Each structure stands twice: as structure tokens, then as C-alpha cells.
Amino acid sequence: MRIFTVRAAVLLLVTLMGFILIMPTALQYGKQRTANQLLSAQLDASLVKNADLENERNRWKDPKYVISQARGRLTFVFPGETPYRVIDPDSVVEVPAADAHEPITDGAVTTGLTSSQPWYSTIWESVQIAGNAT
Template identity: 40%
Template sequence: MQTRLPRLFTVRVMVFGCVVLLAFILVSPTLHSYVQQRQQLAQLRSQVAAAQARNDDLQSDLSRWDDPAYVQAQARQRLSFVMPGEKAFRVADPQTVPDVEPAEKSGPSSALDDTGTGPWYQAVWSSVEAAGAQPVPPAGQTDASDTPSDATTDPATPPATTAP
């Protein structure tokens, strides 16, 4: 009699393997998208936590402005404001400022010096005064620098024609 060798793979094992392979093929894209969405969710949660921390910092900064002492301190620091009756002094770095005696001012004294560190309205007023000090030529006269050269003509004016 002949003895039969046992089969390594039976039909049942092959069908079961095919079912497992088919299930893996069907589930793997879903499992991949699930894992990817979990990573995105973790990133978004960390972004929300960072935004919430920034929001809390900004809210605390905003609540500081309700304190009048803080507002006064910021006005003094940022805008160089002084209270009525106080004198403002600006300390310059001795290494950047040359040893030159300031000229005596003939006008009214101000709280700050005229080295460009004064209030903005002083700079505007000094430019208005400088513009007013410029001589104005009469209406019929023009400067030589104001006249265009012969090569350039105004395109808005038509060329001059002569009558026959």
C-alpha cells in the first residue's frame, strides 16, 4: 500500500488566506486614513493650545490698560509725556554726542531741545517757517531751472501754428 503524504495547504487554509488578504486590502486604506486623521487632530489640538495661550497673554496685556498708572507709565515711556510742572531732560550718550556748546535760543524755551528730539509739532512748525522764509519770484518771472529745455515739450499743449 501506498502511503499518502499530508498536504501542506488544504483548500480550507487557502480560502481562509484569501479572505484574510481581501480583508486586509479593504481595511488598509481606511486604517491609513484613520491614523493620518489622528495625527492631524493631535497637531490641531497643539495649535489650539498655542493660540489659547497667546490669547491669554493678549488678554492680560489688554487688562493692564485698565490701570491708570500703567497708562501714565506707557505715555511717559513711549511718547515722552511729562506732567504739568515737570521738566523733561534727555540724557544723551557722551560717546555719540560731540562736545559742542549749544547756541542760545532766542525763542521761547521748550521742554525738549531742538536736536530733533522735540515734539512732532515743533518739527512741522519749523518746516513751515523755513518754507515761508524762501523768496517768491514775481508771477511773470521764472527761474532758469524751472524752464524746460527745447528738447522736451509738454504733450498737453498743441504745437504753435503760424498764420499765412
Template identity: 40%
Template sequence: MPRLFSIRVAVMAVVLGLAFVLAYPTLASYLQQQAELTQLRSQVAAARERNDDLQADLARWDDPAYVTAQARERLAFVMPGETAFRVVDPEIVPDTAPVEGAAPSSELDEGLTLPWYATVWDSVQEAGAAGDNEDAPATDAGTPSP
């Protein structure tokens, strides 16, 4: 009798081992796909939330008051008849007051008095002037020009 019992246990162990070998890759793949699915669902939820935020931002631009506020804030626009004041950080402003009619003492002072679009325009003009000088033919110092 003990011999039959050991054969049955051995057969059962082989069957269970074979079942584990066959089922483990499938189970591991299933668990990995479930983890990926959970991650992708969270990414979709985050993308939908970002989309909702962007739609809300886009809807704000339909409001004329918001457009006016953005123009005032970003571009320093003022309505006709209003006086624009610019508050400057005291750490950046020089301690000495500028003399009326005098040119700014440095490029830093000039940059503080100009709005951003004037600074951009000045840089475009400087770049154009530099490009004009590069297009001119180079002359040697020893060669006389006609």
C-alpha cells in the same frame, strides 16, 4: 491531506489580503485625522494662551498708573512742574556742543532735538506744501502769464 492544507492556507491568505485592502484606507484615514486633531488642539491651546496674554494687556490699561507710565515712555509726557531730560546715545550725538542761538547744523541735529510728534507734524506740513505746488498750473517758459 497536503492538498487541503494548501487550499486552506490560500483561502486564508486571500481573506486576510481582502481584509487588509478594506481596512487599510480606513486605518490610514483614522491615523491622519488623529494627527490633525492633535495639531489643532495644540493650535487652540496656543490661541487661548495668546488670548489670555492679550486680555492681561488689556486689563493693564485699566490701571491709571500704567496709563501714566505708558504716556511718559511712549509719548515723552511729563507732569506739570517736572523737568524733562533726554539722554541721547553718545554714538549719535556730535562731539561739538551746539552754540546757543545758532540753528542746527543738519537735519540729523534737528531731528535729535525735536520730539517724534513734531517730526511727524513737520513731514505733514512738507507734504501739504508739496501738494500745493503740484496743484498750481504749469506755465511754459516762453508763454507769458496774464
């Protein structure tokens, strides 16, 4: 009695050939499925980011939001308004009132600059002074 017959050899050969033919296709399917899942996750993240940016764009269409951003980020005020700056007393060393209007001496350009000017005026005067320097 033979354990390994011709019929068993043919069956083994057919099974091996089927495995050899199907395996590359199955591996490619797995790679493509993983790639599709990654792309789907990227698409979801892009859709969320797009919605956030769309919301931000719609907020900038509102004049009240633009005014609040100009006031908060750039410290703009309307003509006739008095701007106030609240400073934490624990983090600021108090400057005597007599020295408040003297020129600032802690920067690179110091001629004619006072602490009572808005920041953008100080920057513009600094650029002008630096442009006239020899």
C-alpha cells in the same frame, strides 16, 4: 501530501480581504489623529496668546500703566514738570552750547525748526512747511 490546500487558500483569501478592507480605515485614522494633534497644539498656542493679550488689555485699563507708557514711548510730561533726557556720553558727540538753539540743518525741511522743540512739534511744523511749498 499537498502543502497548499483549499483550506489554506480560503484562509489566505479571507485574510487578504480583511487587510484590504481595514487598511484604508486605519490610514485615515492615522491621518485624522495627526491632524487632531496639530490642531490641539495650535489651540494650546492660541490659548497662551489669548491669555497674554488679555493680560495686556487688563494692564491698559490701569491709568498708571497708561501714564507710564505715554511717558516712556512718547516722552510726554505733565504740565509744570521739567523733562530731562539722559544721553550716553560715549555715543554722542558734544555740541557747543551756542549752536544748541540754531535751526536744524540735517533734515529735508529746515526753516524755523530748532532742536529745543519736542519731536511732535517738529513733525507738525515740517508737515505745515511741506504743505505750503510750491
